[in-house]
Amino acid sequence: MLYIQNYIDGGLADPLSGGWIDVHEPATGRVYAQAPASAAADVDAAVRAAQNAFPAWRSMEAEGRSRLLRRVADLIEERLEEFAQAESRDSGKPVWLARSVDIPRASRNFRFFATAILHVSSEAHQTDDIALNYTLRQPIGVAGCISPWNLPLYLFTWKIAPALAAGNCVVAKPSEITPFTAFLLSEVCMEAGLPPGVLNIVHGLGGDVGAAITAHPDIPAISFTGGTATGAAIARTAAPMFKKLSLELGGKNPTLVFADCAFEETLDTVLRSAFSNQGEICLCGSRIFVERPLYARFRDAFVSRVRDLAVGDPLEDATGQGALVSEAHMEKVLSYIALAREEGGTVLCGGERVAVEGRCAGGWFVSPAVIEGLPFTCRTNQEEIFGPVVTLMPFDTEEEALTMANGTPYGLAASVWTSDLRRAHRFAGALQMGIVWVNCWMLRDLRTPFGGVKQSGVGREGGWEALRFFTETKNVCIKL
Numbered sequence: 001m002l003y004i005q006n007y008i009d010g011g012l013a014d015p016l017s018g019g020w021i022d023v024h025e026p027a028t029g030r031v032y033a034q035a036p037a038s039a040a041a042d043v044d045a046a047v048r049a050a051q052n053a054f055p056a057w058r059s060m061e062a063e064g065r066s067r068l069l070r071r072v073a074d075l076i077e078e079r080l081e082e083f084a085q086a087e088s089r090d091s092g093k094p095v096w097l098a099r100s101v102d103i104p105r106a107s108r109n110f111r112f113f114a115t116a117i118l119h120v121s122s123e124a125h126q127t128d129d130i131a132l133n134y135t136l137r138q139p140i141g142v143a144g145c146i147s148p149w150n151l152p153l154y155l156f157t158w159k160i161a162p163a164l165a166a167g168n169c170v171v172a173k174p175s176e177i178t179p180f181t182a183f184l185l186s187e188v189c190m191e192a193g194l195p196p197g198v199l200n201i202v203h204g205l206g207g208d209v210g211a212a213i214t215a216h217p218d219i220p221a222i223s224f225t226g227g228t229a230t231g232a233a234i235a236r237t238a239a240p241m242f243k244k245l246s247l248e249l250g251g252k253n254p255t256l257v258f259a260d261c262a263f264e265e266t267l268d269t270v271l272r273s274a275f276s277n278q279g280e281i282c283l284c285g286s287r288i289f290v291e292r293p294l295y296a297r298f299r300d301a302f303v304s305r306v307r308d309l310a311v312g313d314p315l316e317d318a319t320g321q322g323a324l325v326s327e328a329h330m331e332k333v334l335s336y337i338a339l340a341r342e343e344g345g346t347v348l349c350g351g352e353r354v355a356v357e358g359r360c361a362g363g364w365f366v367s368p369a370v371i372e373g374l375p376f377t378c379r380t381n382q383e384e385i386f387g388p389v390v391t392l393m394p395f396d397t398e399e400e401a402l403t404m405a406n407g408t409p410y411g412l413a414a415s416v417w418t419s420d421l422r423r424a425h426r427f428a429g430a431l432q433m434g435i436v437w438v439n440c441w442m443l444r445d446l447r448t449p450f451g452g453v454k455q456s457g458v459g460r461e462g463g464w465e466a467l468r469f470f471t472e473t474k475n476v477c478i479k480l
């Protein structure tokens with residue numbers, strides 16, 4: 001049995017409570033590891049370590065922090081296969097996906113912000129001949145970073161890297177459902193020579209460790225990615241404490257396919273945007289709107305491609321869909337497929353639990369589902385399912401498409417497929433989203449602002465946005 005440990009003050013430690021949490025392998029349904037059931041006392045120890053490390057870390061030259069973070073990136077790359085196998089085992093995603101997306105991106109997150117801090121500049125404002133103002137951006141102190149189970153190391157490092165690069169120390173919590181690669185990251189940080197206390201990783205349940213981080217009086221900034229309901233709970237605690245808050249929450253993202261799109265390219269990418277990572281990405285396009293003249297052709301071609309997605313062992317290269325991350329999440333997804341039927345939808349393919357032969361016999365697999373015949377206002381089309389389930393809806397006019405696309409409580413990401421440039425600009429401006437992709441999906445430039453509106457969150461990550469979140473801005477005015 002693998003025992004995962006906390007990483008506090010530069011060393012590995014068991015939880016002070018002595019309690020442990022079962023960690024399951026989604027592909028088999030079996031417990032394969034134990035993670036610390038940490039609590040407030042472990043978080044307090046981590047905060048003390050971070051506070052002790054902060055003065056030296058913040059005053060280190062940017063080049064010094066940059067070198068250490070680039071070393072972390074190098075070591076992740078050196079151990080790519082080990083990290084990919086761990087990520088796949090923990091989350092149920094195909095190992096080829098972890099190897100090609102999750103782990104390389106985690107390394108890139110460190111490398112991107114390690115170099116970004118070498119190019120940071122700020123502003124000055126001269127008040128006639130009277131005064132000179134200059135803007136300082138100083139590290140906040142101890143940052144709290146809380147991340148989810150769908151892209152475990154990818155999203156964990158997306159917060160930790162800018163926080164550390166900006167000169168903060170960090171108390172971070174990965175999801176208790178997928179703790180393995182965060183544990184491997186601890187080993188990498190020790191090997192890279194990250195000073196003790198600069199990064200602290202505390203494993204445990206959200207209501208224990210996540211809540212303790214959120215409420216800790218010596219953690220003035222919280223960066224969270226996860227469910228909208230949890231984001232609201234965190235905001236209720238953090239707001240009256242006047243903490244800085246970055247919330248990356250759920251999505252119910254529209255894909256808009258116009259009759260003049262490049263058909264084959266659109267089909268390929270919309271398939272990927274619908275079912276990548278078993279549909280367990282906040283950016284997945286779960287509502288697909290198709291202009292009526294193209295609807296039947298697109299639907300038939302799309303369903304045929306979905307039926308070809310192999311559901312199976314995440315270790316097999318031929319696997320298109322791995323296991324869902326937990327039994328509870330599988331049941332949640334299956335319940336939404338039942339709801340879709342109750343609401344009058346027609347399930348064109350998939351939507352059933354799949355019994356995979358061999359070692360994965362007890363795994364949590366669901367065949368990818370395509371559903372048509374539902375109004376855009378029903379629960380199936382309004383609530384985040386976060387699994388391999390998409391709906392198809394035809395539209396006749398741009399106004400109708402825009403109303404339906406904007407017609408949910410979420411506003412994270414949309415993709416628009418058309419050859420009409422003017423229409424693309426019109427929709428980019430009118431869609432109530434934080435991200436709009438035109439003739440592409442998940443094409444990411446880490447310099448760009450990342451985040452959503454409405455119930456998809458508050459604030460932006462990425463590029464200078466992330467470095468500004470993890471610093472406090474001060475205006476200095478000097479009389480000339």
Ligand code: TXE
Pocket residue numbers: 146147148149150173174175176204205206207209210211214225226227228230231233234248249250251281282283384385386
């Ligand atoms: O998120 P949670 P989960 C959505 C998706 C999914 C739902 C729940 O719909 O089904 O959220 O997923 C910690 N105070 N997304 O369970 O519960 C928790 O331990 C502080 C979208 O992963 O929000 C974990 O580390 N922390 C999302 C992290 O918060 C708390 C990706 C996320 O857990 C806490 C994942 C609390 N009270 C899920 N309760 C996206 N936007 O990508 C839990 N946590």
